[in-house]
Every structure is written in C-alpha cells, then in structure tokens.
Amino acid sequence: MHISLLKVTTLFYLVGALLYLYFIITLHERGARLGRMFLLIGVILHAAGFVARYFAAGYTPITNLFESLSFFAMAIVGVFLLTELRYNLRILGSFIAPLAFVFSIFAAFLPGEVARLAPALNSYWLPVHVILLFIGDAVFAIAFGAGIMYLLQEKEVKRKRLGAIFKRLPSLEVLDEINYKSLTIGFPLLTLGIITGSIWAEYAWGSYWSWDPKETWSLITWLLYAALLHGRLTVGWRGRKAAILAILGFCAVLFTFLGVNLLLPGLHTYSSLSG
Amino acid sequence: MGSIVIVGLNHRSAPVEIRERLAFPADTIGHALRGLVEREGIAEGVILSTCNRVEVCVLADESYKGTKAVKEFLSSHHGIPLPEVNEYLYHHEGEQAVKHLFRVSSSLDSMVLGEPQILGQVKDAYGYAAEFRTIGPILEKFFTKAFSVAKRVRTETKVASSAVSVSYAAVELARKIFGSLKDKTVMLIGAGEMCELAARHLLSAGVKGIMVTNRTFERAVKLAEEFDGMPVRFDELLSHLKMADIILSSTGAPHFILSRPEVEEVIRIRKNRPMFFIDMAVPRDVDPDANQIDNVYVYDIDDLNNVIETNIEERQKEAARAEEIVAAEVLGFSRWLEAQQVTPTIVMLRKKFEEVKNAEVAKAVAMLGAEDPKAKRVVEALASAILNKVLHPPIAALKKDPEGRNLMELVATVREIFDLPTSGPQSPPAGQPKEGERVE
Known part of the structure; x- marks a missing residue:
C-alpha cells in the first residue's frame, strides 16, 4: 500500500509542475493556484505513505536510494510550500516543482520493496x-x-x-x-x-x-x-x-x-x- | 425604443483649440445633461468630457434625427455655430456606437494606448447621468457592459501591463531591482523636468527620503523644499552618494560627473547594496561602464526610451487581441439591444391588428343581427383565424435567430409597412406585454 502511495505522489508532483509551468507561460493565476493545490495534496499523501512505510518496515524509511530520493522530493515540496506561504512567490514554483518531480520520478523507477535493514x-x-x-x-x-x-x-x-x-x-x-x-x-x-x-x-x-x-x-x-x-x-x-x-x-x-x-x-x- | 447614437470629437479628430471650446466642465454638466434630454427624440443621455475627448451618447428615437439633435445641442449649448465645428465631429450609430464606447472604455482609442484613466472618466460620466437622472434602462445596461468589457480587456490582455513613459519605466525598473521602495533613498542631481517627474513618481511609490544637489546650492535648497527632501552641496555629492539607492541625474555637465572607479568605491563602502543610476543627462553624467559593476545598474535616456518603445510595441500587439474581445462583446450586446426592439414591435403589431379585427367583428355582428350568439362566435373565429394566419409569417420572421441578418432594418421595415409608431409605447426593457396582450 505504502509503495503505491509513495509512487502515486509522483503524478501529483507532475501535474503540479505542469500547472506551474503553465502559469509562468500564460501568467494565469489559476495555474499557480491549482499547482499549489496539487503539490499540497501530493505532499500530504507522501507524508501518509512515509508513515505507513515506517510502520510496515519497522524503521525510518530513508535507507536506500528509492526511499531517500522519495523523501528528498517530499522535503523539497514541503519547504517550497512554506517559502511560498512566506513570500507569496508563486513563480518560484515553476522552478522548484519540476525539480521535485525529477527526484520523484527517479525514485518511482526504482524497486520500492522493503528490504531487511542493514545492521549498521x-x-x-x-x-x-x-x-x-x-x-x-x-x-x-x-x-x-x-x-x-x-x-x-x-x-x-x-x-x-x-x-x-x-x-x-x-x-x-x-x-x-x-x-x-x-x-x-x-x-x-x-x-x-x-x-x-x-x-x-x-x-x-x-x-x-x-x-x-x-x-x-x-x-x-x-x-x-x-x-x-x-x-x-x-x-x-x-x-x-x-x-x-x-x-x-x-x-x-x-x-x-x-x-x-x-x-x-x-x-x-x-x-x-x-x- | 430607439437607437444608440454617439457624437463626439477626440485628439485625432480635433485640435485642442476646438476640444476646449466644446468641453463640458464638471460644474456645468448637470445643466447640459438636462438640456440634452429635453430635446425632441432623445430619451436618455450621457456626456463624457476629458481633455482628450468629448463624447455625447444618447438613446434616440431614430438614429439620423438623433445625430442631428446632438449636434444642434452641442452647437447651441456652447454657443458656437454648427458649421464651425461640424468637420471635427464624428458620429456613430447603432452597432458602431456600441463598438466605439467599448473601445473608448477599454482605452483602445486613447492617445496613449492602454492608459488607465479613461475608464474612471467614463465611470464619472455615467455617475453624472445617474445623478441627474438622464440615464434610462438601455444606456444603463450599455455603460455597465462597457465597464465589464474594459475589465475583461485589462485582465485578459497585456494592453496596460508595462510602463510607456520614461519616468514610469524608471519606477518599474527600480521595483524590479529593489522590490519594495519603502526603505530606499533617492538622490536627485541637477534639475531636469524628467528627473523631477521621476522623483515625484518614486515619492508616490513610497521611497523613504530624497536628497537634492545642484551646482548652485540655492536651487538645491529650493527643490529640496518642494520635495520635502534634504539639500546637499554639490562638492559633497560623493560623500553622500553612499546613502543613495536610486540616483536621478540630469546636469548640464559636459563630461561624466561620476566615473566608474568612483562608483566602484561607493558600492564597496555600501557593502554591495545595489545602486540604480538613472542618467537623463545629454551628454551623460554617469560613466556607462559602471553598469558592468556587480549590483550597479546604469540606465541612460536612450536605454529608457528603448524600454518604453518595446513596451509600446507589445501594447500594440496586445491591442489586436483586445479588439477581438471588443468585437465579441459588441455582437453580444447588439443581440440584446435588438431583442429590446423586437418584442415591443411584435406587441404593437398584434395590438394594431386586434383593434382592426375587433372593430370589423363588431360591425359584422351588428349587420347579422345582434341577438344571435352563434353567428357572433363564427364571425369571431373566422376573423381570429385570418388574423393569426396572416400575422404568423411576419412575427416568425421577427423572432427568427438574427444570425447574419440586420434585425434593426427588419424592425424598421415592419414598423414602416404596418404604419406602427416609431417611438411606440415606452415598454419596459424586458419587453413585457401590456394590458393582457399575448406575445406569441
């Protein structure tokens, strides 16, 4: 469940990134508003997936490349949403959302199965x-x-x-x-x-x-x-x-x-x- | 009902000597409006008067007579013989008038394309007409529509998006360099008209303070007083420069008064806090090489002129899109206007024939012998059937989708051949049938 949850967020980041790109091209406010909404839903689902995986795996899921790329994408979107809140700088999303999407899609192509934790x-x-x-x-x-x-x-x-x-x-x-x-x-x-x-x-x-x-x-x-x-x-x-x-x-x-x-x-x- | 007519003159059709003679100062506009709607054949009226244009918009019973009446009004109100000004006046009727007002309100007809004041002026004109009750349901709807068209143009195109005057361009640039101007200080060097204008714009944009310097200190003091700023002696310019974020310069000096090394020194002392030099002097005051220093931006008068030239070009490109919006809205509003004409025409048509029928039925019944109810019913039915069959085609034609036809012409024709009154009953705008008549 948590794997598909983590992977489906990629889709939200993709749509969010596309909406922000649409916004920077056309300057239609709606693009930025919808883009932010998609990123917000994406990051909430992402956090839920992270917690679910924590309970399923029994350890904080940031141990392999899939997990860490996925976590990095979530952190970027989260920090961006906070920055936007503080500076009302929607155009920044046109640069950051695609970046988060790249990490997210990279993660999505990696095997996501929970492995046994290395003892170290x-x-x-x-x-x-x-x-x-x-x-x-x-x-x-x-x-x-x-x-x-x-x-x-x-x-x-x-x-x-x-x-x-x-x-x-x-x-x-x-x-x-x-x-x-x-x-x-x-x-x-x-x-x-x-x-x-x-x-x-x-x-x-x-x-x-x-x-x-x-x-x-x-x-x-x-x-x-x-x-x-x-x-x-x-x-x-x-x-x-x-x-x-x-x-x-x-x-x-x-x-x-x-x-x-x-x-x-x-x-x-x-x-x-x-x- | 009737037709919308606009008679007017603007910066293209008339020189200022004529425009000022035909202008309506705000304190005389109420009197003028009342005089306008008292004229025969004019039902509603609005007067727009700015320094660039005078537009008199009326709802007239007939467009030709309306145009004539408005021209006579202009001539008699201002006491100028019509032949003297007639050549400067333009007039628009019906759909052309609708298009004209929409374009004027959207600032597509302005001297500076996209300038923002005109919409406010049109709103004022509407306000006066409402105050003096010379506006009725049709013009009311017309002007309200014009405001919403202007808003659409403003939000959906970039016709008014960038600065098209040198001083505004300077402010726009300053905003992109500094963000908020609230804590910024301006240094004004020398006294040029454009620099002073830019300083005023910067002050109203909220800069913190202004320093003024001039070769003659007295002039600096005088100008500083005007701007509520601080006068600085010219030989102390360099030592004060470190406090200035935006520098406006236009001295008559034959050579640079600020060299690149001097600017480099100042920016070092300022710990690289950005500086924006606006050099409006010819020959120039600031070494243009200083623009290559990090965090220093030097714009001379040509640079600013280039900026506004591109902006003007962009506005013109955007204007084409705005015209499309206007065209679509003109079509929509004309449809509505036509519908306002059609319904009362149908009502009048039916009413007229009903009257004829009733009179003829009464006559026939009287001839047949008044006591026979059956005969009366038969005659009534016969007359009604004929009436309905005869009236069906013209009414259907009026009600048909006006796509590709000139409905106003059709309405006029129907009124003419059936001898219906042109002004007709003052039916409410929705064209509600009166006295229990049925509209089919």
Missing part, C-alpha cells in the same frame, strides 16, 4: 542524521531555484532588454533575500547533519571521520556554503556572486547525494542503485 543502520541516529541533512538540502534547493531566477533576472536588467523574463520574475532584492534566508536555515541543518553523522560513525564504525567519499564531499559542500555565508556576513557578497555560489553549492549537494552513491563506492553504499 539500525540506530536512532539514522532518522536524526538523514532527516536533518535532507531538509537542509531541500532548503538549499530553494536557494538554487532562487539563484537561477536571480541570474536570469539580473541578465535581463543589465542587458536592458526587458522582456518576458523581466515581467515574470520577482525583484532582485527578494531573490537575494531568499538566498540569504535559505543559507541561514540550510547551513545550520547541514552542519548538525554532519556532526550527528560523525557521532554516529564513532558508534558504528569506531571513528568520527574516515574520509569516506560521502564524508569528503559533504565537507566540500559545507565549505562552499560556509564560504558563501562568511562572504555575505563580512564583505557583503550578495546578488550575482551569492546566486552563483548557491547554484554551485546545490550541485555539490547533488553530487554528495547521488554522484557519490552511484559512482564512488565507500562506507555509505546502502543507497546505491543495487542497494
């Missing part, structure tokens, strides 16, 4: 470590979307040809503010996620840090966001520079999550395609 993962640290990181990553996904929007809008204003993009995208200042807010929320989550992981590693593997590829790439990601936060606070990095760093940061997030899983075997191989 049987720990209370599992939900804490993974959920912190995925929510942090979802917040960075928002910064990524806002970063792309910023670069598009900035190019439009600098080139002085004010066309369709100029009209549709919000002001540079709002996009930059989202960049900053995402950073102040996402960075602590990322930091805590790494710290809890490190503590758990000490229990499970006997060492806080073992330069496993996932750990290395987490550190690279962390350093990127740390540099951005530092630059913002001290020398006033903002705008274009901040947008580019947020985009790079999210690329690092994706590589840490997917690239490492699929390409670089290491201690964290629970969530590779085969696992």
Whole structure:
C-alpha cells in the first residue's frame, strides 16, 4: 500500500509542475493556484505513505536510494510550500516543482520493496542524521531555484532588454533575500547533519571521520556554503556572486547525494542503485 | 425604443483649440445633461468630457434625427455655430456606437494606448447621468457592459501591463531591482523636468527620503523644499552618494560627473547594496561602464526610451487581441439591444391588428343581427383565424435567430409597412406585454 502511495505522489508532483509551468507561460493565476493545490495534496499523501512505510518496515524509511530520493522530493515540496506561504512567490514554483518531480520520478523507477535493514543502520541516529541533512538540502534547493531566477533576472536588467523574463520574475532584492534566508536555515541543518553523522560513525564504525567519499564531499559542500555565508556576513557578497555560489553549492549537494552513491563506492553504499 | 447614437470629437479628430471650446466642465454638466434630454427624440443621455475627448451618447428615437439633435445641442449649448465645428465631429450609430464606447472604455482609442484613466472618466460620466437622472434602462445596461468589457480587456490582455513613459519605466525598473521602495533613498542631481517627474513618481511609490544637489546650492535648497527632501552641496555629492539607492541625474555637465572607479568605491563602502543610476543627462553624467559593476545598474535616456518603445510595441500587439474581445462583446450586446426592439414591435403589431379585427367583428355582428350568439362566435373565429394566419409569417420572421441578418432594418421595415409608431409605447426593457396582450 505504502509503495503505491509513495509512487502515486509522483503524478501529483507532475501535474503540479505542469500547472506551474503553465502559469509562468500564460501568467494565469489559476495555474499557480491549482499547482499549489496539487503539490499540497501530493505532499500530504507522501507524508501518509512515509508513515505507513515506517510502520510496515519497522524503521525510518530513508535507507536506500528509492526511499531517500522519495523523501528528498517530499522535503523539497514541503519547504517550497512554506517559502511560498512566506513570500507569496508563486513563480518560484515553476522552478522548484519540476525539480521535485525529477527526484520523484527517479525514485518511482526504482524497486520500492522493503528490504531487511542493514545492521549498521539500525540506530536512532539514522532518522536524526538523514532527516536533518535532507531538509537542509531541500532548503538549499530553494536557494538554487532562487539563484537561477536571480541570474536570469539580473541578465535581463543589465542587458536592458526587458522582456518576458523581466515581467515574470520577482525583484532582485527578494531573490537575494531568499538566498540569504535559505543559507541561514540550510547551513545550520547541514552542519548538525554532519556532526550527528560523525557521532554516529564513532558508534558504528569506531571513528568520527574516515574520509569516506560521502564524508569528503559533504565537507566540500559545507565549505562552499560556509564560504558563501562568511562572504555575505563580512564583505557583503550578495546578488550575482551569492546566486552563483548557491547554484554551485546545490550541485555539490547533488553530487554528495547521488554522484557519490552511484559512482564512488565507500562506507555509505546502502543507497546505491543495487542497494 | 430607439437607437444608440454617439457624437463626439477626440485628439485625432480635433485640435485642442476646438476640444476646449466644446468641453463640458464638471460644474456645468448637470445643466447640459438636462438640456440634452429635453430635446425632441432623445430619451436618455450621457456626456463624457476629458481633455482628450468629448463624447455625447444618447438613446434616440431614430438614429439620423438623433445625430442631428446632438449636434444642434452641442452647437447651441456652447454657443458656437454648427458649421464651425461640424468637420471635427464624428458620429456613430447603432452597432458602431456600441463598438466605439467599448473601445473608448477599454482605452483602445486613447492617445496613449492602454492608459488607465479613461475608464474612471467614463465611470464619472455615467455617475453624472445617474445623478441627474438622464440615464434610462438601455444606456444603463450599455455603460455597465462597457465597464465589464474594459475589465475583461485589462485582465485578459497585456494592453496596460508595462510602463510607456520614461519616468514610469524608471519606477518599474527600480521595483524590479529593489522590490519594495519603502526603505530606499533617492538622490536627485541637477534639475531636469524628467528627473523631477521621476522623483515625484518614486515619492508616490513610497521611497523613504530624497536628497537634492545642484551646482548652485540655492536651487538645491529650493527643490529640496518642494520635495520635502534634504539639500546637499554639490562638492559633497560623493560623500553622500553612499546613502543613495536610486540616483536621478540630469546636469548640464559636459563630461561624466561620476566615473566608474568612483562608483566602484561607493558600492564597496555600501557593502554591495545595489545602486540604480538613472542618467537623463545629454551628454551623460554617469560613466556607462559602471553598469558592468556587480549590483550597479546604469540606465541612460536612450536605454529608457528603448524600454518604453518595446513596451509600446507589445501594447500594440496586445491591442489586436483586445479588439477581438471588443468585437465579441459588441455582437453580444447588439443581440440584446435588438431583442429590446423586437418584442415591443411584435406587441404593437398584434395590438394594431386586434383593434382592426375587433372593430370589423363588431360591425359584422351588428349587420347579422345582434341577438344571435352563434353567428357572433363564427364571425369571431373566422376573423381570429385570418388574423393569426396572416400575422404568423411576419412575427416568425421577427423572432427568427438574427444570425447574419440586420434585425434593426427588419424592425424598421415592419414598423414602416404596418404604419406602427416609431417611438411606440415606452415598454419596459424586458419587453413585457401590456394590458393582457399575448406575445406569441
């Protein structure tokens, strides 16, 4: 039951994404309103599926690639809906909803059967470590979307040809503010996620840090966001520079999550395609 | 019943010297409206008078006479002989008049396509007519429809969506750079008309404060007073620049007054908080290279002109879509208007023949001998049967779906050949039958 529930949410995210794309093209309010409705229903069903799977499996279902991609999609949609509530920034949905859909459909093509939990993962640290990181990553996904929007809008204003993009995208200042807010929320989550992981590693593997590829790439990601936060606070990095760093940061997030899983075997191989 | 007629003049048909002579100042409009509807053959009237146009819209018994009556009214009300102004006047009747008002209200006939004021002015004109009770059910419905058409055009097309004046374009840009302007400060350098206009727009958009500087400090003080701002000495410009988010500049300086390195220095001190330079001076005041600095945006007068040119082009493209909406609405409203004419015509037609029949039946019965009830019934039945059969085709023709036919012409023909009164009984708009008559 929970598998089909998790997979059917893909459909809701697809319709939501299409409606948001329809909205950015035509600017018909109804597209955004319906799109938000579909995402909301999708995320509620998704959460229900997550809980159902938790009871069916007996552990927090974020242990393999299917589960974590699915959870990531849910986190992105959830964080987006909250952002939209705060900033009333519907156009952001045209960038974020397709992103969430991509993760969701990726998950939908993976085998969803509950597997026996690897003994090393049987720990209370599992939900804490993974959920912190995925929510942090979802917040960075928002910064990524806002970063792309910023670069598009900035190019439009600098080139002085004010066309369709100029009209549709919000002001540079709002996009930059989202960049900053995402950073102040996402960075602590990322930091805590790494710290809890490190503590758990000490229990499970006997060492806080073992330069496993996932750990290395987490550190690279962390350093990127740390540099951005530092630059913002001290020398006033903002705008274009901040947008580019947020985009790079999210690329690092994706590589840490997917690239490492699929390409670089290491201690964290629970969530590779085969696992 | 009758026909809708509009007589008027606008910025295209008449120069301002003529427009101002035929305008109706707000305080005389009540008097004018009453004078208008007192004229023979005019049932309802509305007068729209703005600086770009005068439109007199009436419901006339007959369109030709209505046009003539309105022209005479214009001439006599303003005390100008008609031949002097006749060439500047246009007139629209029936469906053309419907289309004209719909286009005017939707700002498709405006000097600046899509400008927003005209709808409010049409609403005011309607308000006056309602206040002085010169508007009746037909024009009431007509104007209400015009408002909803204008709203449709506004929401369904982008005819009014982007700025088409330099100063508005500057404000629109500022909004896209800064979002809210509430906590932003403006620096006004020099005194140019366009800069002052842009400053006024920015102030009404809610900027926090304004600094004014000028080579002659007295002028800066004077202008600062006007804007409720802070005067700054010209040689202190650079030190104050770091407080300014939006800089409006139009000095007569022969060279740049702000170089790229100077702007780079200011933006560094500001910790990269964005700056928007609007350079309206020719020759330019701000080095255009400064636009390449991150978080600095420099627009000169040509850039702004390009922006509004594209906006104007876009409006014109959108206007074609708006015209389609108007055309569809004109068709819909004309149908309604026609229906208003058809029902009373049928009523009058039946009434007239019923009268003839009743008179003839009475005569025949009298000749046959008044006491025979059977004879009376037979005669009555005969007359009614003939009447119904004869009247069926014309009534059916009037009621047929008007698709592709000119119903108004048909109504006029029927009225003429059966000698029905043109003004007819003042039937209510829904065309309810009176005195127990039946409409088939």
